[in-house]
Amino acid sequence: MEAEADLAAMGRLIGDPNRAQMLNVLLGGTPQSGSALAAAVGISRSLASAHLKKLTAGGLVRAERNGRQQLYSIAAQPVADALEILQLLAPATPVRSLRGAAQRRNLRWARMCYDHLAGVAGVAVTEALAAQDAIAELDGAWVLGARGARVFAGVGIDVGAVPRRTRPLLRPCMDWTERRHHLAGSLGAALTAELMRRDWLRRHEASRAVTVTPDGYSGLNAWLGIDFGQLRESSAA
Incomplete structure (x- = not known):
């Protein structure tokens, strides 16, 4: 057959x-x-x-x-x-140079997964959102949490205005390096776009890796209580 x-x-x-x-x-x-x-x-x-x-x-x-x-x-x-x-x-592809090792560390730290944030930074943001009841799990699916609209409004995102006709509002995406979920769906894309607009995240040409800027360190700490400096140190250990 x-x-x-x-x-x-x-x-x-x-x-x-x-x-x-x-x-x-x-x-x-x-x-x-x-x-x-x-x-x-x-x-x-x-x-x-x-x-x-x-x-x-x-x-x-x-x-x-x-x-x-x-x-x-x-x-x-x-x-x-x-x-x-x-x-x-x-x-994993073998690392054959110091440059390759640095690129791998940068990809693991923060990268784009098509249109949403992944890597250590993406997982940390997602888990902080869950801790603040901005996102939640219901019957195996991800849904907006009880405080979701309020928490996302803290970075200027009107959840009700996020397009959702052609894709789920939010869904889990298994992270390639961390083997934990990060936030995908139209809300994950909208959040990443807003972090880029605020220059909290910055893209690099012809690379998936992104930089969490100094403004991003302070802004994400104020918004979600994530100490990105400590997180970066622990992820590099």
Whole structure:
């Protein structure tokens, strides 16, 4: 009996190390040019273009024209979710340099999981929100807690205005490095966007890693009572 879905085709698409690395970069949620992806992976622009054509044809990546530039992004949320699940199953890549070790530490500390915050910082924010009854679990699903509207209003988020037609308002997302949940869904995305707008979080070009800024350290401490300085020290130990 033939399988209904050609999983092997997906395996071939992501089985090339260069394509897999491009997908990892795009999981940061920021559209990237072919040149930026080539530089991030360390390959020629022509080879990057060939890989991107395959990823686009296979439905994992979307290409959009922005003026004279073609920008690439993950095709849709389900693609990002599938890639994150595969990362939970995949073995860690070996670290062969001090630079690689530093990059791994930065990714573990704070990174984008498509459009929401992940890593040590993302899990800490999520667990602090649960401790303040801003989010809660009900029958295996995540729901807004009794104090949810008030707590999120503390950073200027009107929960009632957060779009929820095409995705859940909030859902758990198993963190790739921490093996604990961080906040996803439209509310997780809205929160991360607001932290970026306040410059509490700052993106890096062609990388999933994000920086928690000094304003972020103080702002998140005032809002949720998280001592990010101590948290960073303990996570690096």
